[in-house]
Amino acid sequence: MNFLIKILNDEKYIKYFLIAPLILLLLFILGFPSIYDLVFSFFKVELGSLDNVQYNGIKNFTEVFNDSEFWSSVEFSFKFTVTAVLLEIILGLSIALFFFSYLKKFKWLISFMLLPMMTAPALMGIMFRLLLNDFVGVIPQYLSILGFPGITFLTREHVYKTLIIIDIIQWTPFVFILVFAGLQTISKDIIEASKIDGANAFQRFESIILPTITPILVTAGFFRFIDTFRIFDKIYVLTGGGPGNYTTSISIYIYKMAFSYGNIGKSIAASLFLLLFSLIPLYISLKFIIRKDLD
């Protein structure tokens, strides 16, 4: 016991002990799965018979590569993410500018804007299932009264737009909050000074506001991008990836491949493809976003 205490306090080793729990935890939760993923992507494994594995070479990878459903899910994830994020940035920015000019005083209103993002995405999906329900949903009822009866929100015709709107409702506040916080750092004096100098609204925007918020927009956009790319909860709960495979995002594809079709090998191969795709934002994040002055 004493020996242990001595070691624990030894200056030479302390730094390792302090970081050991974190490393151990990561090794356990992250290490094993990574190895498993790598190894078993080369085997044929079924969910119902996890103890029976057959060496499969790169067959899993070729199967995924040739699976049109895989590529549709990638396409869906990509298109959806880009559209949603762009719209969220534009909308979030606009609202922030509006609030900033007129409502700096009502800080308490900000709480209400935080609410949507603090709701579980899965619950948001269910809330919309209720709202859009053909029989008791409020939205179809009001649209009907306003003269747009029979809009089928979850059929191929409209489901994509529906999902985008839901994502916008949930996450625009994220962009809004960040931009709003950023705008607050702009000193009032600078704005006053520029007004005195005769700059009009547009010029003020261009030379003062824009430089401040651009990094914020980029960062917010980046985080929204990586988050939306792996979207699962919301869509799964609302459409299950359907109709057919129409709204199957890449995460849903991987999930279904493992837990619905029971094809473990293929699911892992697809996961590794996804991991490869994720290295790009990972790299960007490492290079540009992380604080360089870590001395």
Add this chain to the structure above:
Amino acid sequence: MLNKLKKLLIFLITFIIIIFFNFPLINTILTAFKSSSAINAYPQQWIFTPTLTNFRGIFQQSSTPFGQYMINSILIALGSSLLALIVSIPAAYTIVRYKVGRKYFFPFVVNLRAIPLIVFALPIYILYRSMGLVDTRLGLILIDTLINIPLALLISVSFMQDFPVSIEEAARIDGCTVWQTLIYVIFPLMRPSIITVGILSFIYTWNEFLFGMILSINNSTPVTVGTTMFITAWGIKWGLVAAAMTISIIPPLIFVFITQKYLISGLAAGAVKG
């Protein structure tokens, strides 16, 4: 006169914006208080007699123990937030003061958020399977801790960097060991950061769905997955679903209104600083 009109217009627009973004939530809460017949009415009324039957109902069905779901979620969210902090704070100290893992390990961990977790869903399931961790709260706590570590580490490191070394040195001179310094000097002063990390981690874990769905069967079902249990063949029982969701929203709701300041600084730190 024109000024007053302008103010009214601004107020109106603000009101509309807030309602627009909170519409799903408002509708859900209203529905929770509606009786079966009110829910099925066509068209839906905004004015109705509220009832608590739905709230009683979700606790009454023994095959969907909502109370159990809530307890599970509370334990899992608390557990993983605490665990994330416990491993991250000492690690942050090492990273900043001893420069261990500063160049590669730290950025790696923080950027884990860029990796979609679905990639590990299956192997974790299999790992847990062989360890008997499927359908346990501990299992969910562990994986949720992983989800919370990047942010916890980031904010801890950020704090450590801004923390004046002089205070530490003073403590050391007074005879404190490193551990004592950490616990008695640094930790108390870290309170705002800890609260921020704690709240954000709690909310993220509270809202987690994917692993909750895969790794829980009966005993460890969290509230996000539990709510979907009420979506059954009876399309009509939306009242129960709405009541379940309304109660599930309460913890995040409380945090938003009471600790708004911490939330915003946390989000900003997560996004802007790193």
Add this chain to the structure above:
Amino acid sequence: MRKNYKIVLLAVLLLFVFSFLVQGQETEVTMLYWPGPESEAMQKVVDHYNDTQGKEDGIQVEMLQFSRQGFFDKQQTALSAKTKSFDIAFPPTYILGRLAPNLEPIEPYFEKNGALDNLDIYFDSTLEAMSYNDQLYALPTDVSFHLTFYRKDLLNELINNDEWTKKYGEITEEYLGEKLQPKEAENWTWDDYVGYSLFFTKSINNESPTRYGTVLQLKNLIFNVMIWDDVLFSYGGKIVENNKSALNSPAAEKALDIYMKIINNNATPPSSINYEFAEANQAVSSGQSASTINYVAAYSSLTSQEESPQVYDKIGRASVPAGSEGNKVHIHNLGVGLNKHSDKKDEASQFLIYLATKEAMQSYYDNGGLPPVEGVIDEYYAQNIDKYGFSEYIGKETVPILEEMAKYLSETWSNQTGSKEALEKADEAINKLLAE
């Protein structure tokens, strides 16, 4: 401040301890069950057991539900994880083969307790359906098949009102090429069903009191394929013959034709492509649709005043309409079996033995279940099963085959592909599955 931390920690610890302590002296057996009218009915049986014989046996049964969406995926995942979280599993006929490796045959337990005779209460064919490799793996709890549910008030009017009959004749002549007379539902052919559906669709017949004449379940789901199979088999179609796909046939084209006539003439709500059991019920109970072909379990919901206040007393039921080969209706059984990985198989089997009694099954039936037990189940249902029942191909590939069919059929139902193309693709997919 430090005091507050301690209090919070204490509270959390207490919560932990509390959640463990909430377990009584008796053995708790957990039974996984399908969420729907069936679980509501079973809950009553379980409650009764817990209050009476359960006390003698020292057993308390808890029911467990998963969400309807992904129910079977989750069960499979749980069983693959060697879970002990439920002791009684839920293997309907069509996935019995797939789940068998994780189930334990139940007959030995019945024999051990001298209760082998209990099993006599079930129809022979149903026990066969719950067996795999000559072992009985599950007790049948419900026999699941379909009926036509229609608005008897509207059909009565149609038959007795000359104006309506005349218009009916005009509509059927225009859309079906043949002037039809309205008939009692029990005597319907598929053409009569289509005729009724068209007549009660507002966009075709302005005077229709309902917006849509019927509601079809067209979601990409195997349960919806089972309903379409009624049409297929009633025209002499088949899915598998001699270990090869026999799907692509004139019968199948005719069956698709019937569906498409309804879909393309808007006699079913446009969102039907997303519909299954619950939505079909809702369409009828809300007064939007005048009929539906749905699982028998729907009857209790549709005729319940609480759940269908607008139409509960206006619902009639009839056998599924007839094709050229008569009436055919798909049958499968829901059932409960023993989880191989459970530690409480003996106790769980006690409850199963209790279930396999006329009293328990009568109670189940009275509360909305449909047990295939002679003398308990409605004569009307028994006859339907006897006269018209069929099972599609039963084997390990049953579900994958139905899934492929669901995929391609739902594509043609949503007019993404043509009927011929869909049948060809499904045919190919089935052959591929059978070849493996």
